[in-house]
Structure formats: C-alpha cells, structure tokens
Amino acid sequence: MALTTEQRIRRAAIKLFADKGFHGTGIRxxxxxxxxxxxxxxxxxxxxxxxxxxVMRECLARLLRAARGLTGEDPRDRLAGLVALHVLTHAxxxxxxxxxxxxxxxxxxxxxxxxxxxxDEYELLWTETISxxxxxxxxxxxxxxVTRLALxxxxxGVTRWYSPRGPLSLEQxxxxxxxxxxxxxxxxxxxxxxxxxxxxxxxxxxxxRTL
Amino acid sequence: MALTTEQRIRRAAIKLFADKGFHGTGIRxxxxxxxxxxxxxxxxxxxxxxxxxxVMRECLARLLRAARGLTGEDPRDRLAGLVALHVLTHAxxxxxxxxxxxxxxxxxxxxxxxxxxxxDEYELLWTETISxxxxxxxxxxxxxxVTRLALxxxxxGVTRWYSPRGPLSLEQxxxxxxxxxxxxxxxxxxxxxxxxxxxxxxxxxxxxRTL
Amino acid sequence: MALTTEQRIRRAAIKLFADKGFHGTGIRxxxxxxxxxxxxxxxxxxxxxxxxxxVMRECLARLLRAARGLTGEDPRDRLAGLVALHVLTHAxxxxxxxxxxxxxxxxxxxxxxxxxxxxDEYELLWTETISxxxxxxxxxxxxxxVTRLALxxxxxGVTRWYSPRGPLSLEQxxxxxxxxxxxxxxxxxxxxxxxxxxxxxxxxxxxxRTL
Amino acid sequence: MALTTEQRIRRAAIKLFADKGFHGTGIRxxxxxxxxxxxxxxxxxxxxxxxxxxVMRECLARLLRAARGLTGEDPRDRLAGLVALHVLTHAxxxxxxxxxxxxxxxxxxxxxxxxxxxxDEYELLWTETISxxxxxxxxxxxxxxVTRLALxxxxxGVTRWYSPRGPLSLEQxxxxxxxxxxxxxxxxxxxxxxxxxxxxxxxxxxxxRTL
DNA sequence: AATGAATGAGAGTTCATTCAT
DNA sequence: GATGAATGAACTCTCATTCAT
Numbered sequence: 003m004a005l006t007t008e009q010r011i012r013r014a015a016i017k018l019f020a021d022k023g024f025h026g027t028g029i030r031x032x033x034x035x036x037x038x039x040x041x042x043x044x045x046x047x048x049x050x051x052x053x054x055x056x057v058m059r060e061c062l063a064r065l066l067r068a069a070r071g072l073t074g075e076d077p078r079d080r081l082a083g084l085v086a087l088h089v090l091t092h093a094x095x096x097x098x099x100x101x102x103x104x105x106x107x108x109x110x111x112x113x114x115x116x117x118x119x120x121x122d123e124y125e126l127l128w129t130e131t132i133s134x135x136x137x138x139x140x141x142x143x144x145x146x147x148v149t150r151l152a153l154x155x156x157x158x159g160v161t162r163w164y165s166p167r168g169p170l171s172l173e174q175x176x177x178x179x180x181x182x183x184x185x186x187x188x189x190x191x192x193x194x195x196x197x198x199x200x201x202x203x204x205x206x207x208x209x210x211r212t213l
Numbered sequence: 214m215a216l217t218t219e220q221r222i223r224r225a226a227i228k229l230f231a232d233k234g235f236h237g238t239g240i241r242x243x244x245x246x247x248x249x250x251x252x253x254x255x256x257x258x259x260x261x262x263x264x265x266x267x268v269m270r271e272c273l274a275r276l277l278r279a280a281r282g283l284t285g286e287d288p289r290d291r292l293a294g295l296v297a298l299h300v301l302t303h304a305x306x307x308x309x310x311x312x313x314x315x316x317x318x319x320x321x322x323x324x325x326x327x328x329x330x331x332x333d334e335y336e337l338l339w340t341e342t343i344s345x346x347x348x349x350x351x352x353x354x355x356x357x358x359v360t361r362l363a364l365x366x367x368x369x370g371v372t373r374w375y376s377p378r379g380p381l382s383l384e385q386x387x388x389x390x391x392x393x394x395x396x397x398x399x400x401x402x403x404x405x406x407x408x409x410x411x412x413x414x415x416x417x418x419x420x421x422r423t424l
Numbered sequence: 425m426a427l428t429t430e431q432r433i434r435r436a437a438i439k440l441f442a443d444k445g446f447h448g449t450g451i452r453x454x455x456x457x458x459x460x461x462x463x464x465x466x467x468x469x470x471x472x473x474x475x476x477x478x479v480m481r482e483c484l485a486r487l488l489r490a491a492r493g494l495t496g497e498d499p500r501d502r503l504a505g506l507v508a509l510h511v512l513t514h515a516x517x518x519x520x521x522x523x524x525x526x527x528x529x530x531x532x533x534x535x536x537x538x539x540x541x542x543x544d545e546y547e548l549l550w551t552e553t554i555s556x557x558x559x560x561x562x563x564x565x566x567x568x569x570v571t572r573l574a575l576x577x578x579x580x581g582v583t584r585w586y587s588p589r590g591p592l593s594l595e596q597x598x599x600x601x602x603x604x605x606x607x608x609x610x611x612x613x614x615x616x617x618x619x620x621x622x623x624x625x626x627x628x629x630x631x632x633r634t635l
Numbered sequence: 636m637a638l639t640t641e642q643r644i645r646r647a648a649i650k651l652f653a654d655k656g657f658h659g660t661g662i663r664x665x666x667x668x669x670x671x672x673x674x675x676x677x678x679x680x681x682x683x684x685x686x687x688x689x690v691m692r693e694c695l696a697r698l699l700r701a702a703r704g705l706t707g708e709d710p711r712d713r714l715a716g717l718v719a720l721h722v723l724t725h726a727x728x729x730x731x732x733x734x735x736x737x738x739x740x741x742x743x744x745x746x747x748x749x750x751x752x753x754x755d756e757y758e759l760l761w762t763e764t765i766s767x768x769x770x771x772x773x774x775x776x777x778x779x780x781v782t783r784l785a786l787x788x789x790x791x792g793v794t795r796w797y798s799p800r801g802p803l804s805l806e807q808x809x810x811x812x813x814x815x816x817x818x819x820x821x822x823x824x825x826x827x828x829x830x831x832x833x834x835x836x837x838x839x840x841x842x843x844r845t846l
Numbered sequence: 847a848a849t850g851a852a853t854g855a856g857a858g859t860t861c862a863t864t865c866a867t
Numbered sequence: 868g869a870t871g872a873a874t875g876a877a878c879t880c881t882c883a884t885t886c887a888t
Contacts, residue, residue, distance in 0.1 A: 007868090025236030026319060029862055039870050041864080050862065104315065108237060145389050148381060152393055155370025156363045163362055170359065178356050182363055185396045218851085240879055250853050255880070257851095429872085447658030448741060451858055461874050463860080468872095472858070526737065530659060567811050570803065573796055574789045574815055581788025592781065600778050604785055607818045640847090662883055672849050674885080683883065 008046050009212050010036040012060075015053050016213065020097035024054055024108045054105060055113045060213055061098045062120040065091055068208040069127050074196060077135030081187070082180040082194040084128055085157060086201035089179045092161040093172055095209060099161040125154065135187065142188030153183055173198050219257050220423050221247040226264050227424065231308035235265055235319045265316060266324045271424055272309045273331040276302055279419040280338050285407060288346030292398065293391040293405040295339055296368060297412035300390045303372040304383055306420060310372040339365065346398065353399030364394055384409050430468050431634050432458040437475050438635065442519035446476055446530045476527060477535045482635055483520045484542040487513055490630045491549050496618060499557030503609070504602040504616040506550055507579060508623035511601045514583040515594055517631060521583040550576065557609065564610030575605055595620050641679050642845050643669040645693075648686050649846065653730035657687055657741045687738060688746045693846055694731045695753040698724055701841045702760050707829060710768030714820065715813040715827040717761055718790060719834035722812045725794040726805055728842060732794040761787065768820060775821030786816055806831050 005013065014035035018027040029050060033040035047053040068091070072083040092099045109117060128150050135141035143149050157179060164175065176198045184194060216224065225246035229238040240261060244251035258264040279302070283294040303310045317328060339361050346352035354360050368390060375386060387409045395405060427435065436457035440449040451472060455462035469475040490513070494505040514521045524543075531539060550572050557563035565571050579601060586597060598620045606616060638646065647668035651660040662683060666673035680686040701724070705716040725732045742750060761783050768774035776782050790812060797808065809831045817827060 021318075023234065023236055023318065025234055028860075030860090040862085041871075042869050044863070045868065107232075107234065145381070145385075148386070148389055149393065151370060151374055152367045152390065155373075156367035158370070159362060159366025162366075170356070174356075175359070178359055179363065182360065182397050185399065186393050188396065239877075241877090249851095251879090252854075252881080253852050261879070443740075445656065445658060445740065447656055450856080452856085460872095462858090463875075464873050466859070529654075530656065567803070567807075570808070570811055571815065573792060574812065577792025577795075578785045578789035581784060581791070584788075585784055592778070596778075597781070600781055601785065604782065604819050607821065608815050610818065661881075663881090673883085674849050674851090675847075677884075678847065 005212060007036070007038060007042075011038075011043065011046050011053070012057060012213050015057055016097045016101055019054060019057070019105060020100040024050075024105045051108070051110065051113060054101070055109060055117060057098070057213070058102050058105070058109075058117050059120065061095075061102050062117065062124065064208045064213075065102075066120065066124045068204050069124060071204055071208075072201075076140070076195070077131050077138055078140055078184060078189055078194040079196040080131045081128075081135065081141075081183055082196040082198075083201060084131060085153070085180045085183045086176040086196065086198050087205060088154070088157045089160050089176050090172055090201055090205045091209075092158060093164040093166075093175055094205060096161045096164070098213070099158070103158050103161065125150070128154065132187065135189075140189055143186075149186060153186065156182070172202060176201060216423060218247070218249060218253075222249075222254065222257050222264070223268060223424050226268055227308045227312055230265060230268070230316060231311040235261075235316045262319070262321065262324065265312070266320060266328060268309070268424070269313050269316070269320075269328050270331065272306075272313050273328065273335065275419045275424075277331065277335045279415050280335060282415055282419075283412075287351070287405070288342055288349055289351055289395060289400055289405045290407040291342045292339075292346065292352075292394055293407040293409075294412060295342060296364070296391045296394045297387040297407065297409050298416060299365070299368045300371050300387050301383055301412055301416045302420075303369060304375040304377075304386055305416060307372045307375070309424070310369070314369050314372065336361070336365065343398065346400075351400055354397075360397060364397065367393070383413060387412060427634060429458070429460060429464075433460075433465065433468050433475070434479060434635050437479055438519045438523055441476060441479070441527060442522040446472075446527045473530070473532065473535065476523070477531060477539060479520070479635070480524050480527070480531075480539050481542065483517070483524050484539065484546065486630045486635075487524075488542065488546045490626050491546060493626055493630075494623075498562070498616075499553055499560055500562055500606060500611055500616045501618040502553045503550075503557065503605060504618035504620075505623060506553060507575070507602045507605045508598040508618065508620050509627060510576070510579045511582050511598050512594055512623055512627045513631075514580060515586040515588075515597055516627060518583045518586070520635070521580070525580050525583065547572070547576065554609065557611075562611055565608075571608060575608065578604070594624060598623060638845060640669070640671060640675075644671075644676065644679055644686070645690060645846050648690055649730045649734055652687060652690070652738060653733040657683075657738045684741075684743065684746065687734070688742060688750060690731070690846070691735050691738070691742075691750050692753065694728075694735050695750065695757065697841045697846075699753065699757045701837050702757060704837055704841075705834075709773075709828070710764050710771055711773055711817060711822055711827040712829040713764045714761075714768065714774075714816060715829035715831075716834060717764060718786070718813045718816045719809040719829065719831050720838060721787070721790045722793050722809050723805055723834055723838045724842075725791060726797040726799075726808055727838060729794045729797070731846070732791070736791050736794065758783070758787065765820065768822070773822055776819075782819060786819065789815070805835060809834060 011032065014032050018031055018035060022031075029040050029043060033043050036043070047056070065088075068087055069084060072080060072087065074080045074083055106114060106117060132141060132143070132146045132150055136143060136146060160175070160179075164170075166172070170178070180194060180196070180198070184190070222243065225243050229242055229246060233242075240251050240254060244254050247254070258267070279298055280295060283291060283298065285291045285294055317325060320328060343352060343354070343357045343361055347354060347357060371386070371390070375381075377383070381389070391405060391407070391409070395401070433454065436454050440453055440457060444453075451465060452462050454472075455465050458465070469478070490509055491506060494502060494509065496502045496505055528536060528539060554563060554565070554568045554572055558565060558568060582597070582601070586592075588594070592600070602616060602618065602620070606612070644665065647665050651664055651668060655664075662673050662676060666676050669676070680689070698721075701720055702717060705713060705720065707713045707716055739747060739750060765774060765776070765779045765783055769776060769779060793808070793812070797803075799805070803811070813827060813829070813831070817823070
C-alpha cells in the first residue's frame with residue numbers, strides 16, 4: 003500500500019509546485035521530498051517541465067472526466083453540478099488545483115498549447131451549459147462569455163482559502179457556490195435539484211487513485 | 214517627460230514579474246529591460262524582493278486610496294462602486310494587479326505580513342459594505358464572508374483575460390460585474406445608481422502618475 | 425596513490441589560504457587548483473568558510489594529538505618537547521600552520537568558538553607544563569601567563585621564515601628553540617634530555633596521512 | 636581639534652584593516668567609517684592598496700624613528716630599549732601594528748618591496764645590537780639570526796592579546812619582555828639599566844600626532 | 847570639496863541536467 | 868533501478884573604481 007517511487011515524485015511535485023511555485027522549487031527539493039537522489043528523478047521523468055506538464059495533464063483529465071460524468075437534462079442542474087464539482091475539487095485538492103491554475107505561464111509554448119486545449123475542452127462544457135440555459139430561457143445574461151469567465155474565476159479562488167477546519171462543510175460550500183452561480187445567471191437561486199452529495203462522490207471517485 | 218531611471222526599473226519589474234513571475238525574472242532581465250547595468254540596479258533598490266515589495270505596496274496603496282475615495286450612502290451603490298473600481302483597476306493595470314495577486318507567496322514572512330495587512334485593510338471596506346447592506350435589508354446572503362471572497366476572486370480574474378481590443382468596453386465590463394455582484398447578493402441587479410463613469414475617473418486619477 | 429578529489433581540494437585550500445588569505449582566495453581559484461569545476465567543489469564542501477573550518481579543525485586536532493603523545497615526567501623535558509613539536513610542525517607544515525594561525529578572525533562567531541576551544545585545549549598543555557615547572561622549582565618566572573604567550577608567539581613565527589634550504593636543519597632549529605624557551609623560563613639552557621629526534625618522528629607520523 | 640577628513644580616513648582604514656583584514660574591508664566600509672561618500676574617498680587616496688601602503692609606511696616610519704631615537708652604549712641597554720619600544724608600540728597601537736604585521740602579503744610586489752625594505756631597515760637595528768652584544772661578550776648565542784627572528788615574533792605577538800585592562804601595566808609588560816629577551820641572549824636578566832619609562836615617552840611622542 | 851550615478855568584473859552559490867558505475 | 872560525481876550556465880549581489888556635475 004506504500005506509494006511507488008513514481009507516485010512519491012508526483013506527490014512531491016504537486017506539493018512543492020503548489021507551495022513554492024515551479025521556479026521556486028528546485029530539482030533537489032523534489033528529490034528530497036520524494037526520498038530519492040536527484041539523479042534518480044530522471045529515471046521517472048523527462049525534464050522538470052515535463053513533470054509539471056504531466057501533473058497538470060493528469061489533473062485536468064480527471065476534472066474533465068468528472069465533469070463529463072455529470073448528467074442532467076436541465077441546464078440549471080448541469081450548471082449547479084459543474085460548479086459543485088469545480089468547487090469541491092478545488093476545496094479537496096488544493097495543491098493540485100493551485101498548480102493547474104497558477105503555473106500555466108511557465109510552460110513553453112508547445113507544451114502550454116496542449117494543456118490549454120485540455121482546459122478549453124473542459125470550459126466548453128460550461129459554455130454549452132450556459133448557452134443551453136439561455137436558449138431554454140432559464141438563464142438571463144447579456145454577456146454569457148464574460149459570465150462564464152467570472153464564474154470560473156470565482157470558483158477557482160476557493161483553492162486559496164478553503165479549509166475543512168473552517169466554518170463551512172464541503173456540502174455547504176458547494177451549495178452556496180451553486181446558488182451564487184444561479185443568481186449570477188439570473189435564475190432563482192434554489193431552482194436546482196442537483197444533489198450536491200452526488201458531486202462529492204464523483205470527485206471522491208475521480209481522485210481515489212493516487213496521482 | 215522621459216521616465217526616470219527609478220521609474221524605468223519599476224516599469225520593468227512590473228512587466229517582467231507579471232509575465233514571467235518573480236522567480237522567473239532574473240536580475241539581468243530587469244537590468245536589460247530598465248536599460249541599465251545589473252550593478253546599477255542596486256543603486257535604486259535593495260534586494261530583488263524589496264523591489265517586489267515596493268511595487269506591491271505602492272499598487273495596493275493606490276487601490277486603497279481609490280476605494281476610500283468612493284462615497285455613497287447606499288450599500289448597493291458602494292458595492293457597485295467597489296466592484297467597478299476593482300474590475301477597472303484589474304482591466305487597465307493588468308501587469309500591476311497580476312503581480313499583487315500572484316506573487317505574495319514569494320515574499321519572506323516579515324515582508325509578507327506588511328503587504329497582507331494592506332490587503333486586509335482594503336478588503337475590510339468590502340466586508341463593511343456587505344454587512345451594511347445585509348443589516349439594511351438590501352442584501353440577502355447566508356454566508357457573507359464566503360461571498361466576499363467569491364466576489365473578490367471573481368473580480369481578480371479580470372486581470373487574466375480582459376483586453377481593450379475585445380468585445381467589451383471598460384464601461385460594459387464594469388457594469389456587468391456590478392450587476393453580477395448585486396445578483397450574487399440577492400439584490401435586484403439594476404438597483405444601483407452608481408455612475409460607472411465616476412469609477413473610471415477615480416482609477417484614472419490614481420494611476421495617472423507613473424509608478 | 426593519487427590524491428582523491430577531496431584531498432586535492434584540501435591541499436588547494438591550504439596552499440591558497442596560506443598564500444593569499446581566505447578573502448584573497450576565490451572559489452574559482454580553489455576549483456582551478458583542485459582541478460575541478462567550481463560547481464563541483466560544492467559536492468565536497470559546504471561553504472567556503474566550512475572548508476576553512478574543516479582544515480583548521482583537522483590541523484589543530486593533529487597538533488593536539490601529537491602534543492598529547494608526548495611523555496616525560498620532568499617539566500623541562502615536557503616543555504622542550506612541546507616547543508620542539510610546535511616548531512617542527514610550523515617548519516614542516518608552513519601552509520597549514522599559517523592558515524591556523526592567521527585566519528581565525530574570518531570565521532563567524534559560532535564556528536570560531538569551536539576552533540578557538542580546540543586551540544585552548546592545546547595551550548592548556550603548555551600552561552600546565554609551565555605551572556608544573558614553577559611548582560617544582562625548575563622554572564623561575566614572575567609572569568607565567570605572559571611567558572606562555574610569548575613562547576607561543578615566538579614559536580608561531582617560525583612558519584613565516586623557516587626554509588629547509590636555509591642554514592638550519594630541523595634538528596638545529598628545534599634544539600635552538602628549546603634552549604631559548606628554557607632560558608626564558610630561567611632554567612639552564614642545556615638542562616633537558618628530551619630527544620628532539622623523537623619530536624620529529626611524532627610530527628612525521630601525525631602528518632603522514634594526507635590531510 | 637576635530638580630525639581632518641584625511642585623518643578620519645586613515646583612522647578608519649587602520650581600524651577596519653586591523654579588524655577585518657584588507658580583503659575583508661570594502662571601500663564602502665571605509666567610506667562609512669570615515670563619514671564620507673565612497674566616491675569622495677578617491678579625492679584623498681589613490682587605490683585601496685595605496686591607502687594600505689601609506690598607513691604601513693607611516694607606521695613603520697614612526698617605529699623606525701623611535702628606534703633611532705634610542706641611545707645607549709651598552710648592547711644590553713640598547714636591546715632592552717628596542718624590546719621595550721617594540722612591545723609598547725604593539726601594546727598601545729594594536730590596530731596599527733596588526734595591519735603592519737599581518738597585511739604585507741596583500742601588497743603587490745612593487746609596493747611590497749618598499750614596505751619590506753623599511754622593515755628591513757628597522758630590523759637591522761636589532762641585528763646590529765645583537766652582533767655588538769656578542770662581539771662584546773655580553774650575549775651568548777649560537778644562532779643570532781634565528782634568535783633575532785624569535786625575538787621579533789615574540790614581541791609582535793603582544794598586539795594580539797595585550798589589554799590595558801588586564802593584570803599587567805605597560806611598564807610591567809615592557810620590563811618582563813626585556814628580561815625575557817636578555818635571558819634568551821644568555822645575559823643575566825636584570826643586567827640592564829635601560830629606563831623603561833623612557834621608552835614610554837618615546838612611543839608616546841612618536842604617536843602623539845594623529846596618523 | 848564632494849557626491850549620486852554608473853559599471854565591468856567578479857564574488858559565493860545554486861541551477862537543471864548528464865553520465866559512468 | 869539507483870546514485871555519486873561532475874559541470875556549464877546562471878543566480879543574486881558586491882567589488883573597486885570612474886566621472887559628470
């Protein structure tokens with residue numbers, strides 16, 4: 003049940019990149035945290051940038067998979083689900099999400115493109131949901147593109163401050179954010195039947211396997 | 214009217230720290246961008262960290278000054294004003310705000326404390342405004358602390374994507390965000406009389422002098 | 425039989441610190457003299473100061489070990505032995521002794537304390553020997569503390585000028601200094617039976633292994 | 636009565652070179668201690684090395700002048716005088732003598748030659764005195780050259796440890812060293828009539844004017 | 847007489863990475 | 868599979884010195 007060397011490296015990378023940033027983390031820091039020599043790191047990874055990209059890719063892939071796992075015909079339910087998923091992911095995987103959200107700019111252009119396109123794929127789900135809602139008349143918003151960005155930025159922020167030891171449970175957090183989102187889109191705030199508990203399970207499943 | 218050396222250094226620092234991050238920016242990069250030798254940099258600054266802290270301090274001070282310049286009895290107007298100010302600042306000073314928002318973690322504890330306390334002072338204005346609105350019954354929100362964080366995160370995001378060459382004018386942007394904010398706080402979205410134009414002037418004035 | 429890298433570094437440090445002083449010796453000088461890159465130096469040492477401290481510690485430890493290896497009941501013989509040992513060490517290991525004698529002041533307080541305490545341990549042997557001699561009535565001296573300092577300073581000087589190609593053999597040098605010391609302490613100059621040859625062997629043994 | 640700028644610079648140089656060594660003292664340290672800007676330093680001195688050489692030259696010149704001022708037909712008296720003078724100088728001008736004794740090796744060859752030749756001139760007085768004593772039969776020593784070196788090294792050491800707040804007065808110190816010297820040269824220790832008080836006056840006179 | 851501004855060179859140290867073992 | 872050894876390049880920062888004002 004002990005972690006494999008590869009997993010230890012990824013865990014170390016996530017923690018350190020999240021805490022000190024990519025440029026603030028040295029190869030020796032990684033090696034020490036992963037309990038191997040710095041030379042041995044290079045058996046398991048390409049360059050330091052490759053390690054970062056791998057971590058990002060895997061995290062985004064999981065988020066995307068989770069989001070795709072969401073069903074629901076009603077756009078309000080789908081949006082509430084996306085928000086809950088996103089918020090819960092950021093609340094329970096703060097290190098991973100910090101890396102994904104904050105370190106894109108250090109990637110070289112080629113690598114960055116691949117990561118960003120994954121992110122775009124994910125954001126497309128939000129875009130579609132919002133469009134569907136507007137088309138169906140359940141959302142009112144004059145600037146859906148901007149609102150989508152505002153929603154995502156708002157939800158991303160959770161990674162920076164949420165603490166399970168704080169006053170809010172994960173359920174309360176997710177529910178509150180879902181309400182905020184619906185309000186932002188001009189819908190009655192409680193008009194969604196998405197079971198937040200369901201989002202927790204999805205997040206939990208997707209992140210069960212050690213990265 | 215040409216920039217002084219000190220100003221060139223600050224401009225260079227803001228641009229480079231914003232683009233490549235603090236750790237991603239070398240002292241030689243700064244020197245080159247400021248068109249002096251790297252040794253000369255040290256005539257005008259202490260350490261690289263001092264330079265970062267100076268920039269952050271000045272930016273936050275200006276934001277705080279602008280926010281304090283806002284008047285308005287009605288909490289809805291005050292909130293709309295804060296949002297407009299924040300969003301316009303992030304839209305028109307993207308480099309400065311990126312540095313302030315993203316590089317706090319590289320500061321050493323002592324320096325960080327001073328910067329964070331400035332930020333706290335600023336956020337207190339938001340907290341008070343929201344409280345006032347709830348007390349006055351014009352806002353409805355069960356989690357005002359969380360909502361304040363959500364609001365700020367949402368507005369911070371603007372720095373990452375807004376482009377004056379995009380479809381939205383600054384006025385439209387600010388107005389839209391003010392509406393979103395009011396919606397989030399359970400108020401009728403158009404129920405504010407804050408003149409966005411006024412916020413533009415404040416921002417413009419505060420940032421007129423070269424940093 | 426070739427020197428290891430670690431030994432080459434120590435030899436280089438001793439030679440250069442002795443010739444040009446600690447501050448006068450650059451890390452690149454050390455690297456060049458040790459025939460490795462300056463980055464590689466840091467595989468084998470901590471900081472430049474650590475390297476200096478290591479060298480000093482080892483040299484003092486050897487001197488101390490040699491001095492403790494001296495026997496002799498008669499204080500005159502013991503003093504003659506200490507003088508011979510000290511002088512021969514300074515004559516045959518001029519670089520090492522110069523470093524130990526001249527570079528203490530560059531050490532940071534913490535490190536300095538450790539080095540000085542080693543030196544104090546060594547000087548205690550001299551203090552005890554002089555006290556014994558006075559108590560036994562074979563030495564006459566009104567200021568034994570000062571005289572001990574004078575003796576040590578006198579013997580330290582040898583490192584600066586002795587040359588094996590000069591007119592004095594090591595035996596003559598050691599014998600002469602032993603006589604001077606006994607004269608200083610008011611004893612008949614030839615009244616000691618310490619075999620200088622014995623001191624040579626001790627010194628030789630202690631310094632046989634490459635530092 | 637305040638010091639001139641030139642004097643402040645010299646005092647600063649002496650103090651700092653003595654405390655931290657030539658290489659350990661920066662031009663900015665000197666400027667700060669002399670209370671002028673580092674650029675202004677260069678109005679009063681040539682290079683940093685020139686400053687060191689000037690200080691050394693002046694110190695040695697004063698020592699030489701003092702030594703030449705000594706009279707006395709009897710070699711014992713003359714030797715006692717030289718020792719007293721040397722020891723008192725080192726006890727009362729510790730910073731100056733430390734610089735002169737410890738920093739010769741940082742001088743470039745050309746400059747060093749001039750300094751060393753001054754030193755040689757001074758040491759010649761010792762050599763002659765010892766020779767005279769041997770020729771006159773009042774000294775017995777088989778290795779007068781070595782003994783002269785031993786004497787000087789012994790006396791130089793005083794600069795490192797003498798404190799006016801210690802148990803020895805300057806008179807006691809000088810008298811003790813004179814005795815040690817005479818013992819080393821095989822003369823009866825008290826067989827000298829040189830008034831140590833006289834040496835104090837000479838030293839005092841020579842160093843009255845601020846360097 | 848005095849100095850702020852400026853700099854090329856170099857300081858000690860760490861960087862990510864490679865490779866022989 | 869693992870690592871000690873090695874390095875060129877780069878790091879932040881300080882050096883002694885010059886010069887226009």
